[in-house]
Amino acid sequence: MTFPVIGMVGGGQLARMTHEAGIPLGVKFKLLSDTPTDSAAQVVGDVVVGDYRDLETLRSFAQGCDVITFDHEHVPMEHLRALEADGIAVRPGSRALVHAQDKGVMRARLDAIGAPCPRHRIVADPADVARFAAEGDGFPVVLKTVRGGYDGKGVWVVRDEAEAAEPFRAGVPVLAEEKVPFVRELAANVVRSPHGQAVAYPVVESIQVNGVCDTVIAPAPDLDPELSTHAQQLALRIAEELDVTGHLAVELFEVQRPDGPAVLVNELAMRPHNSGHWTQDGAVTSQFANHVRAVLDLPLGDPRPRARWTVMANVLGGDYPDMYGAYLHCMARDPGLKIHMYGKDVKPGRKVGHVNTYGDDLADVRERASHAAGYLRGTITE
């Protein structure tokens, strides 16, 4: 049989759920994991334990793989280019991933293709931040190290020049962005294959709590239909212009302009993304299944929703370390609840799973997801 081998770099929950989605296709899945107990390493048969920052480890891992893809965006750019020079199919490739690894490069590229962004520029020091503020509406200003941030890490909201000192301490270039007075956050998820086919999922609303995604509602309620189509087209265009293969999440701010609602690009993620987890139970083809199909250059699956509303709520680590006991209550209360746990040790605030619910009544669907996530975390008892 010539069923291909997908090499997944990184053993987190995205790899775990990609493996799960790949099983039905009969493709082989090989994992490069930091430890033998990482989330994905617990459920994958063919696991190599090694350091993705080491080129020879990557080279050795890539032998026998038909394509390499990623659980995260942290593989050093020079290693990605070296693998490509070796003739390895790296998807997404280094030319795309550079935009996910470096926020400065990303912003410059988005400007070049005319994608709407918050006002921004690279700043040299705290005094330069004060100048950036003065060029616009003043403080507060958002500062981001161009590399290494995720889930609110590497991001600061500063109210004056004195507070702006901190981000520069890492020695990484700092990007300043206006603090956008957004109405809400949206995400446009698309999947693109090497032969250029692409599909767009419905635009979703993403609700953050303390800088971490808490709830995703699919589709985004009351979203202007023209803006929805515009956001999908924007994401498809970014995928094409940046030559993304696989899943691309375009995180957006919805803003109110004098002439109507508009979107600005907040962040890009070139892998399955938290804002697409609802697709596991809410779409004909999940983001994970379509990522697998894309990196194999297979025709993509139908991205349309299966329910009027689907809601995803993240399960964060709480005060008690064992969530299994909460299954009894959650499953008995809601036989339609879809639980997705990652096999990770519980630490307060850490994403250890998510739940999906769907149905016709949005308030009910939200309450079910919120209740289950809260009960699993331990913030709700009854």
Added chain:
Amino acid sequence: MTFPVIGMVGGGQLARMTHEAGIPLGVKFKLLSDTPTDSAAQVVGDVVVGDYRDLETLRSFAQGCDVITFDHEHVPMEHLRALEADGIAVRPGSRALVHAQDKGVMRARLDAIGAPCPRHRIVADPADVARFAAEGDGFPVVLKTVRGGYDGKGVWVVRDEAEAAEPFRAGVPVLAEEKVPFVRELAANVVRSPHGQAVAYPVVESIQVNGVCDTVIAPAPDLDPELSTHAQQLALRIAEELDVTGHLAVELFEVQRPDGPAVLVNELAMRPHNSGHWTQDGAVTSQFANHVRAVLDLPLGDPRPRARWTVMANVLGGDYPDMYGAYLHCMARDPGLKIHMYGKDVKPGRKVGHVNTYGDDLADVRERASHAAGYLRGTITE
């Protein structure tokens, strides 16, 4: 964390798909497989290669498992009882599985609880088969060895006493059954937990070709609503009376009686079953997910359908050994097609996968499933 460990005996596709369904629950999955390349062994992390017919292998495997369940019904009864005597949670237990292992025991028990069966009795030799025939409507008669049969193996339809010699050659007791003039074959799938909760899936129609399941339609078209409820209740009652835990498939003949349609029990299977594969994409909770929940004694998931019609078509091995090349056509033609391949080597007639389709128009849904299964097998080209 106290997430439990499920020990699955047998490495076939049912184990593979049960593992897939267990990943979201964060439970641990341990596999006892005949070889390291069995269908499930390719995708499970924790695999023990060993012989399920050896008690010490089973005992060693069971250490560290919270519950043992099965990909097949072939583990020797004395071993099941020994594991239970050791205090291992075996689900379904030996008291239930004896009915799936021995068709004579099954028929006697179904008679005792008043479940409708084809006319039947154990026969001693070919002359006794002739007497059995004469007691009813004559030949043809169905003969089954009481142990070891599946997918049409161990079953003979004999037209006279001379043809009746073959089944006795194995030295296994032989059960004779009337050849039921059925209208069609149905299956009632239920799942029952140790604490006694049970759910019933919609009754499906199962279309066999050459004694092997070819297509399943969920729900069974034009099924009399009273008969449908009766079939579900019958399956639930069998599950309770036989103390089944986990998934139970009750294969049924639909017959036309003077007073209306009725069902007779054809076979029982105490594990996820081919007639339930449609639930992976067609029900809120799949048979595999509910089997996992049942063997862990967790509350069961909603068994209701998500689509008006779901059709499953088996993919049998055909003339060419590599089916991956057919993905391009199948996926491009039908973006809503759900492919489930088992990672098995292709042999003519061997079940190597299945496809699911769903939608509102039954004729269209059937055509899509049939086309994809035929194209993967190589009997359709275009």
